Amino acid sequence: MKLLKLDACVTASNDRDADALRAKTKACGTLLINVMSSPGAGKTTLLSALIRALPQLDIAVMEADIESDVDAKAIEALGARAVQVHTSGMCHMDAGMTTAAFDAIDGPPPDLAFLENVGNLICPAEFDTGAGKNLMILSVPEGDDKPLKYPLMFRESDALVISKLDARPYFDFDLDACMARARKLNPAVRIFPVSAKTGEGMEALVQWLLAETAAWKEA
Amino acid sequence: MHEMGIVLHLAKTLDETAAEHQLTAIGKVVLQVGEVSGIMTDLFTDCWEYFKGRHPVLKDSTLVIEPIPAVTWCDSCKRTYETVRYGKECPYCHSGETWLLRGNECVIKEIEAE
Ligand SMILES: Nc1nc2c(ncn2[C@@H]2O[C@H](COP(=O)(O)OP(=O)(O)O)[C@@H](O)[C@H]2O)c(=O)[nH]1
Numbered sequence: 001m002k003l004l005k006l007d008a009c010v011t012a013s014n015d016r017d018a019d020a021l022r023a024k025t026k027a028c029g030t031l032l033i034n035v036m037s038s039p040g041a042g043k044t045t046l047l048s049a050l051i052r053a054l055p056q057l058d059i060a061v062m063e064a065d066i067e068s069d070v071d072a073k074a075i076e077a078l079g080a081r082a083v084q085v086h087t088s089g090m091c092h093m094d095a096g097m098t099t100a101a102f103d104a105i106d107g108p109p110p111d112l113a114f115l116e117n118v119g120n121l122i123c124p125a126e127f128d129t130g131a132g133k134n135l136m137i138l139s140v141p142e143g144d145d146k147p148l149k150y151p152l153m154f155r156e157s158d159a160l161v162i163s164k165l166d167a168r169p170y171f172d173f174d175l176d177a178c179m180a181r182a183r184k185l186n187p188a189v190r191i192f193p194v195s196a197k198t199g200e201g202m203e204a205l206v207q208w209l210l211a212e213t214a215a216w217k218e219a
Numbered sequence: 220m221h222e223m224g225i226v227l228h229l230a231k232t233l234d235e236t237a238a239e240h241q242l243t244a245i246g247k248v249v250l251q252v253g254e255v256s257g258i259m260t261d262l263f264t265d266c267w268e269y270f271k272g273r274h275p276v277l278k279d280s281t282l283v284i285e286p287i288p289a290v291t292w293c294d295s296c297k298r299t300y301e302t303v304r305y306g307k308e309c310p311y312c313h314s315g316e317t318w319l320l321r322g323n324e325c326v327i328k329e330i331e332a333e
């Protein structure tokens with residue numbers, strides 16, 4: 001027996017799979033966005049609103065939320081392509097599962113593919129799914145202190161959507177404090193306070209998605 | 220379950236390492252697990268015992284877990300303290316401007332193999 005010093009991340013194999021998926025989506029011109037949040041923060045509602053607001057893009061959704069296939073049906077009703085992913089009780093999506101889901105999208109590669117990750121603020125942030133961009137949703141009822149409690153996800157996200165803005169009158173959510181906490185963890189994060197219900201703030205998010213989708217196809 | 224997902228990746232990473240170094244059997248796997256990594260050691264070991272049988276190079280291996288204590292840095296008073304004992308708030312100056320220095324890692328330190 002010989003001793004091998006590795007100092008390797010346990011998930012090194014996942015990181016390789018993730019890089020391979022990023023290269024593949026780059027080659028076919030599909031921007032893959034990993035959408036993370038706690039259960040009920042509004043992932044499906046936001047994705048539905050974005051599909052309606054972006055008729056010029058061909059969009060697919062990979063639905064990994066543990067509860068049945070209700071979400072995929074709702075997405076298909078809006079005219080986007082949907083893939084239901086079965087996570088067999090796993091608390092996060094990894095790059096291998098994401099690749100399988102991406103390969104299961106019917107037809108030509110879409111412009112934009114959203115992965116609705118499992119509702120959970122901890123585990124999904126620990127696994128690189130191979131997405132081009134990470135987007136997390138924090139909803140007003142969850143509280144402005146979440147960046148302090150779940151720093152990793154805030155660090156790993158390119159965009160932070162603060163959702164259910166219309167519910168602000170009923171909660172003591174300090175928007176400025178929340179944004180400052182998120183920026184302290186991740187100075188480059190783009191923050192979009194929105195309400196998918198009233199449409200408030202959605203235009204900035206739509207413009208960001210259009211710009212990122214175009215940039216992904218170019219570079 | 221969190222542990223199962225990580226064990227699957229650990230086994231896959233080790234399979235790849237074995238292929239790369241032309242190893243036929245791995246005897247010991249030393250894993251460093253941070254105190255606040257969210258990994259439950261007992262559950263992790265159970266998952267490992269269950270899955271190692273599916274990988275020929277791992278079937279006779281033993282898993283050794285070395286815990287790494289969690290340490291937090293206080294950005295206000297520039298001191299460090301034990302994370303698990305005091306949490307997010309600095310015990311010296313009661314600031315909340317604190318960051319985890321170490322304790323959330325899960326690293327394969329070394330393996331014994333032939
Ligand atoms: N008031 C309000 N409710 C919302 C908003 N977005 C989502 N919801 C509600 O929050 C609940 C959970 O939303 P859903 O999209 O299923 O969350 P998911 O589990 O993250 O996919 C549903 O009852 C939605 O109607 C919003 O912007 N404002």
Ligand SMILES: [Mg+2]
Nearest residue numbers: 043044065071
């Ligand atoms: Mg959903």
Ligand SMILES: [Zn+2]
Nearest residue numbers: 293296309312
């Ligand atoms: Zn202090």
